[in-house]
Amino acid sequence: MMTCCSVGPAIDAATVFAGDLAPWVTTRPDGSRELDLIIPRLCSPESIPVIEGALEGLPGLTSARVNFTSKRVVATWNEPSFNPAGIGEKLNELGFISRPFDPSHSGLKADDAQSRLLLRAVAVSGFAAANIMLLSVSVWSGAEGSTRDLFHWISAGIALPTVAYAGRPFFRSAVRALSLGQFNMDVPISLAVCLAALMSLYETFNHGEVAYFDASVTLLFFLLTGRYLDHLMRARARSSVSQLLSLSASSAMVEEADGTTRILAATALQPHMRMLVAAGERLAADGIVISGTSEIDRSLLTGESNPELAAKGAVVHAGMLNLTGPLTVNVTAAGQDTFLAEIIRLMASAEQSRSRFVQVADRLARIYSPAVHILAATTLAGWLIWTGGDWHSSLMAAIAVLIITCPCALGLAVPAVQAVASGVLFRNGVMIKDGAALEKLSGVDTVIFDKTGTLTLGRPRLTNSASLSSMDLALAAGLARSSRHPLSRAVCEAAKSREIAPAAVDDVQEIPGCGLSASFQGEPVRLGSRHWCGIEENDGQGLPEFVLMRNSKTASIFAFEDELRGDAAAVIAKLKADGLRVEILSGDREIAVRRAASTLGIERWQAGATPQQKLAYVESLKAAGRRVLMVGDGLNDAPALAAGLTSMAPSSATDIGRTAADTIFMGESLQPVLVARDVAIATQRLSIQNFVLAVGYNCLAVPIAMLGFTSPLIAAVAMSTSSIIVIGNSLRLGLFFRKQTAVPAARPQQGAPDLPYLERRAA
Amino acid sequence: MTILLFLIPAALALGALGLAAFLWSLRSGQFDDLDGAAHRILVDDDRPKRSNPPE
Numbered sequence: 001m002m003t004c005c006s007v008g009p010a011i012d013a014a015t016v017f018a019g020d021l022a023p024w025v026t027t028r029p030d031g032s033r034e035l036d037l038i039i040p041r042l043c044s045p046e047s048i049p050v051i052e053g054a055l056e057g058l059p060g061l062t063s064a065r066v067n068f069t070s071k072r073v074v075a076t077w078n079e080p081s082f083n084p085a086g087i088g089e090k091l092n093e094l095g096f097i098s099r100p101f102d103p104s105h106s107g108l109k110a111d112d113a114q115s116r117l118l119l120r121a122v123a124v125s126g127f128a129a130a131n132i133m134l135l136s137v138s139v140w141s142g143a144e145g146s147t148r149d150l151f152h153w154i155s156a157g158i159a160l161p162t163v164a165y166a167g168r169p170f171f172r173s174a175v176r177a178l179s180l181g182q183f184n185m186d187v188p189i190s191l192a193v194c195l196a197a198l199m200s201l202y203e204t205f206n207h208g209e210v211a212y213f214d215a216s217v218t219l220l221f222f223l224l225t226g227r228y229l230d231h232l233m234r235a236r237a238r239s240s241v242s243q244l245l246s247l248s249a250s251s252a253m254v255e256e257a258d259g260t261t262r263i264l265a266a267t268a269l270q271p272h273m274r275m276l277v278a279a280g281e282r283l284a285a286d287g288i289v290i291s292g293t294s295e296i297d298r299s300l301l302t303g304e305s306n307p308e309l310a311a312k313g314a315v316v317h318a319g320m321l322n323l324t325g326p327l328t329v330n331v332t333a334a335g336q337d338t339f340l341a342e343i344i345r346l347m348a349s350a351e352q353s354r355s356r357f358v359q360v361a362d363r364l365a366r367i368y369s370p371a372v373h374i375l376a377a378t379t380l381a382g383w384l385i386w387t388g389g390d391w392h393s394s395l396m397a398a399i400a401v402l403i404i405t406c407p408c409a410l411g412l413a414v415p416a417v418q419a420v421a422s423g424v425l426f427r428n429g430v431m432i433k434d435g436a437a438l439e440k441l442s443g444v445d446t447v448i449f450d451k452t453g454t455l456t457l458g459r460p461r462l463t464n465s466a467s468l469s470s471m472d473l474a475l476a477a478g479l480a481r482s483s484r485h486p487l488s489r490a491v492c493e494a495a496k497s498r499e500i501a502p503a504a505v506d507d508v509q510e511i512p513g514c515g516l517s518a519s520f521q522g523e524p525v526r527l528g529s530r531h532w533c534g535i536e537e538n539d540g541q542g543l544p545e546f547v548l549m550r551n552s553k554t555a556s557i558f559a560f561e562d563e564l565r566g567d568a569a570a571v572i573a574k575l576k577a578d579g580l581r582v583e584i585l586s587g588d589r590e591i592a593v594r595r596a597a598s599t600l601g602i603e604r605w606q607a608g609a610t611p612q613q614k615l616a617y618v619e620s621l622k623a624a625g626r627r628v629l630m631v632g633d634g635l636n637d638a639p640a641l642a643a644g645l646t647s648m649a650p651s652s653a654t655d656i657g658r659t660a661a662d663t664i665f666m667g668e669s670l671q672p673v674l675v676a677r678d679v680a681i682a683t684q685r686l687s688i689q690n691f692v693l694a695v696g697y698n699c700l701a702v703p704i705a706m707l708g709f710t711s712p713l714i715a716a717v718a719m720s721t722s723s724i725i726v727i728g729n730s731l732r733l734g735l736f737f738r739k740q741t742a743v744p745a746a747r748p749q750q751g752a753p754d755l756p757y758l759e760r761r762a763a
Numbered sequence: 764m765t766i767l768l769f770l771i772p773a774a775l776a777l778g779a780l781g782l783a784a785f786l787w788s789l790r791s792g793q794f795d796d797l798d799g800a801a802h803r804i805l806v807d808d809d810r811p812k813r814s815n816p817p818e
Binding site for chain 2: 045048049066067068069070116119120123124127130131134135147150154158
């Protein structure tokens with residue numbers, strides 16, 4: 001299956017949506033109500049009947065329908081009194097996290113409508129093309145006189161409405177371009193289609209021999225297919241991205257002056273509101289802690305991998321994760337002074353300075369469209385001179401040139417490859433936001449990685465598990481079991497992987513900033529910082545540690561390290577072997593960055609970089625002419641992500657990181673970076689091959705058309721063959737990568753790195 | 764050649780029928796969930812429907 005199972009790290013909001021569902025409920029024309037829910041982790045088809053069965057068991061619900069492709073559930077009911085909150089609770093019982101969403105709001109409906117319009121146009125033009133082609137075959141095989149006229153008239157009857165209906169996407173775009181005083185590919189397309197149809201109509205009136213109805217409709221059919229593929233790719237990427245974003249659509253619990261609480265959307269928060277943040281929640285706004293003590297994970301904001309203590313008076317920012325205790329936060333002034341606003345301002349300026357990237361297809365269109373018009377005009381003028389003013393045959397020749405040169409295969413050359421490429425990448429856990437990202441990715445010569453959350457998984461791992469006695473580990477796991485602190489979770493995971501059951505301890509208390517205390521068989525036990533346990537600080541390696549105290553005696557020391565992604569070293573070695581310059585640009589402390597860099601064999605690294613410094617560094621590399629791929633996840637990376645030629649972010653990144661990045665990859669593996677680059681290079685190669693094929697065909701056909709030897713038959717054959725060759729060539733990409741990569745996009749658990757793609761690539 | 768007067772409308776009608784069928788299936792949402800439809804065929808839907816429970 002695909003990669004959906006690995007959305008995991010992005011989800012740390014409350015598992016049941018707690019807000020008011022009323023805004024998401026829509027009333028249908030027949031009076032029944034409908035609620036759309038996204039289930040991001042829906043990944044096994046066996047869940048379809050489970051979910052539908054469970055939901056239909058809810059009293060009052062009339063139907064529940066799972067859409068497996070878009071990972072949604074549509075639930076409908078008739079009674080206005082039905083409480084839709086039960087749906088989310090039921091799903092949660094089944095182990096699914098769900099979020100309500102409004103399809104019309106998230107832009108998906110517009111995408112859907114557009115894609116249906118295009119698909120209908122493809123269907124109509126396909127029908128018309130097939131039927132006109134059948135009639136044309138009869139004409140080409142020698143129908144004459146009134147039979148030929150009849151066939152032409154029937155063709156006209158099919159072709160003219162088809163052109164009017166299915167040609168609209170091109171006509172609109174051409175009119176828009178012309179009204180801005182520009183040319184795009186759609187101008188010659190519209191001209192060719194309309195002129196061919198009109199000229200053929202004129203010929204039909206005058207019992208002429210030659211009609212190009214089939215050409216104009218077939219042209220539309222091929223071009224619409226290309227346009228549909230292009231649209232499909234963008235829509236798919238957008239819908240995946242909006243699914244990810246919907247997960248973290250954050251809300252906040254606000255305490256009113258009278259002590260009552262209510263849930264507000266993060267955007268509705270105002271300064272001076274009192275926000276209650278439970279342990280395990282992400283902060284929805286900037287503020288100052290009024291009461292409570294807790295540890296705060298700020299890794300997404302600063303790249304700092306160790307949690308920090310936050311007590312009364314501490315300044316906290318949106319996006320930080322509250323780990324150990326509840327906090328009451330006074331929301332500070334929104335507006336231009338917040339950390340978030342500063343990041344967004346930096347991002348906007350970085351995006352402005354991002355030099356406008358022109359895709360190969362657009363560059364070609366700029367040369368191609370004028371060239372086509374000049375050729376047609378030259379043909380007209382040449383024929384007028386040659387024939388001494390025979391308008392009829394001159395116009396016929398000029399229109400034939402327009403039809404023959406119409407960028408039919410060109411319109412398919414890039415979309416077809418990109419559609420195949422995005423499918424290949426999707427299966428490998430990479431989501432590309434648009435085709436330009438693929439093109440940019442193929443030309444990259446420098447890769448800059450953020451450390452925390454990008455090269456690492458952003459969560460600590462117990463490094464000395466093997467040297468701990470199983471008794472100590474069991475005891476520590478018993479204490480840590482109830483805590484959300486990342487170090488505690490690492491202890492539990494280590495115990496689980498050694499198959500040690502947590503010891504039963506009583507009276508567990510979590511003291512933020514210090515650790516956990518409890519009693520075990522009557523003895524006091526503690527698990528926490530050196531300071532709290534009364535041991536002298538160590539040599540300052542800067543690595544997080546836990547001390548386990550049993551009966552006031554030190555039992556053992558637990559050492560942690562932010563774990564590198566299992567295949568990070570192998571992926572980086574491959575990137576370097578491909579001649580790319582690889583660097584680390586991190587906001588974390590020097591010692592942690594140095595260790596990661598030396599493990600991964602990266603010579604160039606920077607630690608302690610602020611968002612501004614990251615941005616400045618990427619800009620300076622760009623100024624030096626390097627084509628930078630920025631890979632990062634945090635808020636602090638967002639400006640640099642926007643500044644790089646192109647950028648990738650793991651799906652666990654912040655909203656802003658995911659918005660800023662061109663490409664998002666899923667799972668615990670870093671391999672998608674490599675796969676994406678390989679696919680991008682192959683895509684680029686195939687696109688260029690397709691261009692050469694298409695232009696080559698035109699070069700052969702144009703002289704024939706200019707000399708007036710074109711017949712509708714030649715036009716039809718030339719157009720169809722070149723289009724089919726281009727599509728066939730594009731499909732090679734899918735075949736190649738299907739053979740090469742059976743990459744499990746997400747490894748279920750860490751452990752031995754599973755590198756089928758890397759191995760195959762080396763072979 | 765009068766046979767053409769029957770054959771051509773017949774051919775066109777058949778084509779139009781196909782087009783209409785496609786447009787209908789598009790409108791009725793049969794293309795909305797292609798992955799799901801592929802798996803639903805394997806779903807054992809013998810479970811009793813709530814609307815007509817077993818006697």
